[in-house]
Amino acid sequence: MTAVRRTQIAVLILALAAAAVLVLRPGRDNRPARADRATLATVWPKAQRAEIPGNLKDGPIFHPELFRDSRTAIGTAPAPSGDQLRLLVRNADGTTRELRRRSLEGNPVFDAFATDGTTVAWIESVGGRSEVWAATWTGPARRLTADTGNVLTYSSQYDLVVADGAAHWVAADGDAATEVRSVPLAGGKVTVRTEPGVWSLTTWPWLVDGAGDRTGATRLRNPVTFKDVEVNTGGAELTTCSPAWCRVLVITGGGVARIDAMRPDGKDRRRIAGSEATAALTDVAVLDRFEVLAEPRPDSDLTGTEALVVHDLTSRTTVELSAAVDGAFSRDGVLWWATGDQDDIRWHTLDLRTV
Numbered sequence: 001m002t003a004v005r006r007t008q009i010a011v012l013i014l015a016l017a018a019a020a021v022l023v024l025r026p027g028r029d030n031r032p033a034r035a036d037r038a039t040l041a042t043v044w045p046k047a048q049r050a051e052i053p054g055n056l057k058d059g060p061i062f063h064p065e066l067f068r069d070s071r072t073a074i075g076t077a078p079a080p081s082g083d084q085l086r087l088l089v090r091n092a093d094g095t096t097r098e099l100r101r102r103s104l105e106g107n108p109v110f111d112a113f114a115t116d117g118t119t120v121a122w123i124e125s126v127g128g129r130s131e132v133w134a135a136t137w138t139g140p141a142r143r144l145t146a147d148t149g150n151v152l153t154y155s156s157q158y159d160l161v162v163a164d165g166a167a168h169w170v171a172a173d174g175d176a177a178t179e180v181r182s183v184p185l186a187g188g189k190v191t192v193r194t195e196p197g198v199w200s201l202t203t204w205p206w207l208v209d210g211a212g213d214r215t216g217a218t219r220l221r222n223p224v225t226f227k228d229v230e231v232n233t234g235g236a237e238l239t240t241c242s243p244a245w246c247r248v249l250v251i252t253g254g255g256v257a258r259i260d261a262m263r264p265d266g267k268d269r270r271r272i273a274g275s276e277a278t279a280a281l282t283d284v285a286v287l288d289r290f291e292v293l294a295e296p297r298p299d300s301d302l303t304g305t306e307a308l309v310v311h312d313l314t315s316r317t318t319v320e321l322s323a324a325v326d327g328a329f330s331r332d333g334v335l336w337w338a339t340g341d342q343d344d345i346r347w348h349t350l351d352l353r354t355v
Contacts, residue, residue, distance in 0.1 A: 037320040048354040054345025066113040067334035070349045099141040112160035121167040145183045147190045154200050155282045157331045163204040202242045217241040232266030245285035272311045280328040287333050289314050
């Protein structure tokens with residue numbers, strides 16, 4: 001099996017378990033929350049949140065990739081001329097600062113954003129060739145390396161991790177091994193550690209398997225302490241794990257019967273949603289606490305939108321954030337989604353770190 005094919009299978013499996021889709025048809029958020037469901041305003045009244053115009057002052061739509069706080073983000077937007085893609089920092093006051101600009105002829109992709117709070121790193125791909133770049137929130141962009149290997153990404157906030165003064169990612173080493181690659185944030189030589197098997201990054205320095213397996217995660221590995229944790233699951237289940245929590249989709253002949261959460265060793269297992277819900281994010285338990293879910297409405301087949309809810313694993317409370325969205329995104333503890341339409345998109349943010 002080629003690395004490309006391996007990635008395609010992993011993406012397909014993750015899509016079944018976690019529908020983190022691009023916002024293409026944001027819905028008008030004017031329907032009331034369910035009467036039996038807690039709301040953001042009542043449960044987390046002091047949480048930092050914002051509503052941000054989708055369009056920049058020069059016209060194009062801004063697509064956030066990473067938020068520093070509820071109003072400051074790094075993301076992409078076409079140039080007003082329509083022939084280039086820009087990477088921008090959008091400040092809380094609506095002003096922007098350009099980091100990078102690439103011609104659309106090369107099909108540029110800015111992806112896998114990660115931060116340690118000060119430095120932001122990302123993977124930049126043009127014409128099938130990848131590089132790792134970085135910048136501070138106020139400084140210029142700089143290339144860290146073009147020695148990326150055959151990069152593997154899984155629509156996860158851990159596709160690139162910034163920790164211990166370096167940027168880390170995984171790459172394919174044939175069909176039976178995974179390279180964990182690292183480059184110092186100051187630049188320099190890339191170090192490569194090869195792990196037998198198919199792995200993806202999760203909370204640093206942990207790895208998790210199962211990206212190309214129909215049953216999902218079966219093992220977590222800490223390559224620093226040489227500790228492995230076996231995931232305690234079985235039967236017709238699809239499991240996604242971090243070192244703190246696993247999301248378990250219990251499957252019957254008719255599809256997903258319910259969604260459970262549990263510790264990787266199987267302890268503290270509980271039901272968090274029924275068959276009507278799906279995982280809205282690839283990653284499980286944002287900040288080791290918040291499981292983000294989507295729930296269909298009666299008109300979802302027509303509108304393409306669903307309700308967005310968060311289950312708090314600490315309080316065991318489910319909170320409805322929005323009645324009609326078409327996708328959710330989260331990195332570094334900030335959750336965001338869109339409402340409106342193509343002529344008036346509004347980005348909504350919730351800084352889960354302030355809950």
